Amino acid sequence: MASRISRRALWLQKITDEVVSQIRRRIDLHALSAGQSPGTRDELAAEFVTSTSVIDRALDQLVEDGVLVPSEAGPVVATEQPASNGFAISPAQTLQDVRAILELRLGLETVSAGLAALRRDEAQLAAIRQAAAAFSNAEGDTAAQADIHFHRAIASAAGNIYLLDLLDYLGPLLMPRRRILLPKTPGTERDGNLEQSEQEHAAILAAITAQEPEAADQAMRAHLLRALALIERSGR
Structure with a gap:
């Protein structure tokens, strides 16, 4: 006990x-x-x-x-905080900002997924699986945070603290415009883009479970490229 x-x-x-x-x-x-x-x-x-x-x-x-x-x-x-002289990226405010941050995450997270497939242990795999299930049950505003938890669980399993720190830095930057990535599909009971993301998460999880780094890399790349495509369509 x-x-x-x-x-x-x-x-x-x-x-x-x-x-x-x-x-x-x-x-x-x-x-x-x-x-x-x-x-x-x-x-x-x-x-x-x-x-x-x-x-x-x-x-x-x-x-x-x-x-x-x-x-x-x-x-x-x-409270007032002392000015920082370190590197910083402003939170995303425009579609162009969101696209730029997603492009940065594309390189970071494909590496994380591949490393997670190689290095994850059973506890880390369980955490990724739990995060995927939480996203599947999420609706509305909770979906964005559940999505962050899924990606963070993968970065944690990659076994590289710098990858995890960078993802923690980039994740909140998208929050002001997060809904852009998940526009509601009219006439459906559940957001069609959420369902597509759920399927993509399942593919990433399957590759990490099977310890297939190339498949995990490709599944994560496909997932984020679709998000980028949504940004492009939203800007038209």
Whole structure:
């Protein structure tokens, strides 16, 4: 029992760390300015597909670190952060921005998929499979975050921390215009593009499961190239 509780505690801490990292990155990229709230507990829990208790832990940590401060109205607000002299990419605001970031991800994630097929262990494979299932059950605004979790699980299984860090950096940059990638297909019960993405995720998962790096590379490339094609059509 103690071992089971320990594993659960480690998993919850990992999610908490991810929420903290993403909010810090949004502040660094000026997507959140001084006085702005990162969102309510319920909004953040829905975005990160987790519980409000995890969100509370993340917000408490950010307050303790001085990154956020409590406001009289209740939600925490971003404080002024020192200017960074490091490399940064602005969050995507236009179709051209989204296309450029997706082109960058194309190279990154095909490498990640191939390496994941070679290096993944059973626990990592289970995490990818779980993320794929979560995306299959996602609807509306939760689909974008579920999609990020799937791609992140693959990068984590690649066994290269720099690939994972870069994906963590690029993922939130697409969030302001994420819905562009998944336009609703009129007259259907479920978004046709979500269903297509689900099939593509299944192909990627199958290649990683079979430990076939070339097939995983090709499946991921096809998946992201279709997203790029959607961007091209949306811009016409």
